[in-house]
Amino acid sequence: MAKTDGVAGDSRHPANLGRLCVKGSALHETLVPTGRLLRPRVHGRETGWPDAVAEVSTAIAQALATHGPGSVAFYLSGQLLTEDYYVANKLAKGFIGTPHVDTNSRLCMSSAVAAHKRAFGEDCVPGCYQDLELADLLVLTGSNAAWAHPVLYQRMQAASRPGRRVVVIDPRRTATAELADLHLKLKPGTDTILFNGLLHWLWQEGAVDEAYVARHCTGFEAAMGAARASAASPASVARQCDLPDADVELFYRWFAETSRTVTAFSQGINQSNAGTDKANAIINCHLATGRIGRPGAGPLSLTGQPNAMGGREVGGLANTLAAHMDYDTPGARTGVAEFWGCRGIPEQPGLKAVDLFEAVHRGDIKVLWIMGTNPAVSLPDSARVRAALERCPTVIVSDCMAETDTTRYANILLPAAGWGEKDGTVTNSERCISRQRGFLPLPAEVRPDWWIMSAVADALGHGDAFAYQAPVDIFREHAALSGLSVTASGGRRQFDIGVMASLSAAEYDQMTPVQWPVQVDSAGRFAGTARLYSEGGFSTPDGRARMVPVETMAPGQRPSHRHPVIVNSGRIRDQWHTMTRTALAPRLLAHRSEPFMEVHPTDARRYALVEGGLARLTGTSGESFVGRVRVTSDQRSGEVFVPIHWNRQFTARGVATELMQPVTDPISGQPEGKHGVADLAPLPTRWQARLMRRDASGWRAEAVCPDGYWARQPLLHCDSWWLASNQPVDWPRESELWLGGRPQVFVDDPASGRYRAARIVDGQLQAVLLVDTCAEALPDLAWLDQCFNATVLSDEQRRYLLAGRTVEVEDTGALVCSCFQVGEKQITRAIRAGTDSVAELGQALRCGTNCGSCLPEIRALLEAHRVEASSTGRRDKVLAD
Ligand SMILES: Nc1nc2c(c(=O)[nH]1)N[C@H]1C(S)=C(S)[C@@H](COP(=O)(O)OP(=O)(O)OC[C@H]3O[C@@H](n4cnc5c(=O)[nH]c(N)nc54)[C@H](O)[C@@H]3O)O[C@H]1N2
Numbered sequence: 001m002a003k004t005d006g007v008a009g010d011s012r013h014p015a016n017l018g019r020l021c022v023k024g025s026a027l028h029e030t031l032v033p034t035g036r037l038l039r040p041r042v043h044g045r046e047t048g049w050p051d052a053v054a055e056v057s058t059a060i061a062q063a064l065a066t067h068g069p070g071s072v073a074f075y076l077s078g079q080l081l082t083e084d085y086y087v088a089n090k091l092a093k094g095f096i097g098t099p100h101v102d103t104n105s106r107l108c109m110s111s112a113v114a115a116h117k118r119a120f121g122e123d124c125v126p127g128c129y130q131d132l133e134l135a136d137l138l139v140l141t142g143s144n145a146a147w148a149h150p151v152l153y154q155r156m157q158a159a160s161r162p163g164r165r166v167v168v169i170d171p172r173r174t175a176t177a178e179l180a181d182l183h184l185k186l187k188p189g190t191d192t193i194l195f196n197g198l199l200h201w202l203w204q205e206g207a208v209d210e211a212y213v214a215r216h217c218t219g220f221e222a223a224m225g226a227a228r229a230s231a232a233s234p235a236s237v238a239r240q241c242d243l244p245d246a247d248v249e250l251f252y253r254w255f256a257e258t259s260r261t262v263t264a265f266s267q268g269i270n271q272s273n274a275g276t277d278k279a280n281a282i283i284n285c286h287l288a289t290g291r292i293g294r295p296g297a298g299p300l301s302l303t304g305q306p307n308a309m310g311g312r313e314v315g316g317l318a319n320t321l322a323a324h325m326d327y328d329t330p331g332a333r334t335g336v337a338e339f340w341g342c343r344g345i346p347e348q349p350g351l352k353a354v355d356l357f358e359a360v361h362r363g364d365i366k367v368l369w370i371m372g373t374n375p376a377v378s379l380p381d382s383a384r385v386r387a388a389l390e391r392c393p394t395v396i397v398s399d400c401m402a403e404t405d406t407t408r409y410a411n412i413l414l415p416a417a418g419w420g421e422k423d424g425t426v427t428n429s430e431r432c433i434s435r436q437r438g439f440l441p442l443p444a445e446v447r448p449d450w451w452i453m454s455a456v457a458d459a460l461g462h463g464d465a466f467a468y469q470a471p472v473d474i475f476r477e478h479a480a481l482s483g484l485s486v487t488a489s490g491g492r493r494q495f496d497i498g499v500m501a502s503l504s505a506a507e508y509d510q511m512t513p514v515q516w517p518v519q520v521d522s523a524g525r526f527a528g529t530a531r532l533y534s535e536g537g538f539s540t541p542d543g544r545a546r547m548v549p550v551e552t553m554a555p556g557q558r559p560s561h562r563h564p565v566i567v568n569s570g571r572i573r574d575q576w577h578t579m580t581r582t583a584l585a586p587r588l589l590a591h592r593s594e595p596f597m598e599v600h601p602t603d604a605r606r607y608a609l610v611e612g613g614l615a616r617l618t619g620t621s622g623e624s625f626v627g628r629v630r631v632t633s634d635q636r637s638g639e640v641f642v643p644i645h646w647n648r649q650f651t652a653r654g655v656a657t658e659l660m661q662p663v664t665d666p667i668s669g670q671p672e673g674k675h676g677v678a679d680l681a682p683l684p685t686r687w688q689a690r691l692m693r694r695d696a697s698g699w700r701a702e703a704v705c706p707d708g709y710w711a712r713q714p715l716l717h718c719d720s721w722w723l724a725s726n727q728p729v730d731w732p733r734e735s736e737l738w739l740g741g742r743p744q745v746f747v748d749d750p751a752s753g754r755y756r757a758a759r760i761v762d763g764q765l766q767a768v769l770l771v772d773t774c775a776e777a778l779p780d781l782a783w784l785d786q787c788f789n790a791t792v793l794s795d796e797q798r799r800y801l802l803a804g805r806t807v808e809v810e811d812t813g814a815l816v817c818s819c820f821q822v823g824e825k826q827i828t829r830a831i832r833a834g835t836d837s838v839a840e841l842g843q844a845l846r847c848g849t850n851c852g853s854c855l856p857e858i859r860a861l862l863e864a865h866r867v868e869a870s871s872t873g874r875r876d877k878v879l880a881d
């Protein structure tokens, strides 16, 4: 397989101006052959493409013949390129004839989509990224941009200036809150009350732009009525949202007085049973003040996945048809069928993700084709999702990786091209279409997703409609369909790239980023559109935006006596989703190396948890999540935060979605992923251990530690595991099973609970096992990892092997800067020695000078030192007095 040495940003791209986040800078480290799926597999047997394609088409054809088109379903992903997505949509809806095509964007963006459609008549983000900088008031709600959108966050940060304010609305204090002039640590799920209250207050204070509302909006009275009913005063809002009165008023005052206001929102808004309402409550406030589509003003939904937007454009969501047309758009079904050259289009929209998997569980779906997503990890109540996959007669999975929690259930496994290998386009949150270019050859039998689907279409007898030679052929067709859809709507629809329908292959290759709708300028070049609806002209039949009356609704999953703790879930800085790729880069796992839970100090006391100990959350389905406890007052008490990333290849019980019930927003169908409920208790452990192995093939932690805790952490020169259990182990007798053979050196001290052993073959280190009563007693692993790099261990390495560290090796502490591998202790030492600014630290240690996503943590260390210094200063003074 080809090797890449490094990754650099494109300084000409308008969105990132060349900056990359840490996951981006480490992308080449994830392009390793480890774990790649390289050949098709049918029922576990490797095979060639002709056979695999025949198997897929036969399964589909049989299901069609026996059970009808509704027995086939596609579950797609925002990891796919627009061209892949387009082919999937056309194959499923047009030629297989099933409406059941949904995507993981259902779990991500569907509430924002539904809110845009309700308010604007079309799924459009009115503004652009530059507005985040131009805004004099930036409101970030339900977004941890510092970790989830680090490059955009740096743009927001660089835009700081006197008079500009930032408000962060999040039940936790996150790295993003560092930017905030005001952080509203609201009770989760109460955003509708906060924004309804704002709407009503704006009206009371005379801050509504009545002329704008009269000209461009409908529904004002009803929206105001609903707002008044739920949130008549800041005091009432403060009580319901559990916020200080003064903070609510301050936020309202700033909003009222700042015409350049942007409200950016992400999963804290979308992943809720009231996600669509939350987004509409935000949009209402922008409509009421006429702050939409203007420089520095507007609501802005922050998209997550690389191409969630592209999927929305082709119609990848079950309730849309194609090119921003819905099933009930007049003439759309016949128009699209004619355009595609198929016999017809299903009459009704298909099932949305959660309902789709329920239909799989019921046995209604006979063939399920999953592409580029890992539903066994990411859907709520994932135990039930796995049961559904187990029951489904034919599960087809297209993925880049061989072993994921979902590929385990695949009857047919198809090797798809990944980033760096595939070619096509993606669209970001600001409607900007960018070309993604492959620069690596396709390894072994790996193929792009569009190619795989076109081959299956051909085998099903639809070759003529899928005779694509290259992605440009698909892009042209997609562009032409958008043009058709705009014409059919009488020009009201905004998603229009029709002028690109006759683009040449060379133009496609050289395509520069462009924001839709796209026109051709006087020089004959493609010209994009930064902002929509600046002069009204919404996509609704009457051209007016609709203000939506928002009733408030409590979260669907409510704490009870048995499940008293609210479980919030989200992202960490250095991992991507279900970790299928990012876990392969050791430096990305160093920031947080195990599943964890963040707990307020009061709850730590209440539930007898200790910092660094292990604890278990048990959800209403009986499944549990085990992770390392981090005690922090960043949390609200009664609420814990868990990361969404760990999958079952990396830990025994650390999958966040096990704790979530499949409660969905009634309009968007998006699951309530941020508000599970659980019971919380310490995990009793007799011992804790670290195991490091040079060769991990065939070794499974669950085999030696069936009832315990384990989490895998690949290091640079070996693989490693954290392990713990309450079961006694006779280490001298059993360690062979762990080490892959007899240890050559060991220390056994049963009285202190300490056991250490190493296996060395021909002078080379093969495995190390370190056992103690608690995790803190285990030595630093960086030095041990280095020992695995030696062909033959030196005398010194042998001498210190079981102590785990030599005196000369610097203990760098927990990793802060992933790009340059700088640890917390190194930074603290430098600060104590007088390096007292971010810039100087960057010069001295390089930390924070690449992607910048660790800057909030570096600043926090500087701040902690300042507080420490001033309090010891005070104490010294008191003593002197
Ligand atoms: N590092 C990293 N970055 C990523 C990704 C990744 O996996 N890793 N994934 C990408 C994807 S697909 C997405 S969708 C984005 C998501 O980006 P974000 O939405 O920014 O990320 P999350 O951590 O899911 O959630 C954001 C915040 O919502 C808060 N929240 C929870 N409940 C509520 C509530 O009731 N109200 C409010 N106001 N806030 C609440 C949480 O505490 C959390 O801090 O990130 C993208 N970027």
Ligand SMILES: Nc1nc2c(c(=O)[nH]1)N[C@H]1C(S)=C(S)[C@@H](COP(=O)(O)OP(=O)(O)OC[C@H]3O[C@@H](n4cnc5c(=O)[nH]c(N)nc54)[C@H](O)[C@@H]3O)O[C@H]1N2
Pocket (backbone or CB within 6 Å): 077, 079, 080, 081, 104, 105, 107, 108, 109, 267, 271, 304, 305, 371, 372, 373, 374, 375, 377, 378, 379, 380, 398, 399, 400, 401, 404, 416, 417, 418, 419, 422, 449, 569, 570, 571, 576, 577, 578, 579, 580, 581, 644, 656, 657, 660, 673, 674
């Ligand atoms: N409780 C809770 N649940 C959540 C969330 C949350 O915050 N809380 N967040 C939700 C959100 S916003 C999202 S986006 C989802 C993400 O959840 P998933 O979509 O399940 O996560 P990924 O890890 O991105 O899965 C992508 C898969 O596609 C493969 N892949 C990558 N590129 C390609 C390609 O080009 N082609 C093919 N065929 N395969 C490819 C990868 O190897 C991987 O297996 O999780 C959702 N679930």
Ligand SMILES: [Mo]
Pocket (backbone or CB within 6 Å): 107, 108, 109, 304, 305
């Ligand atoms: Mo997402």
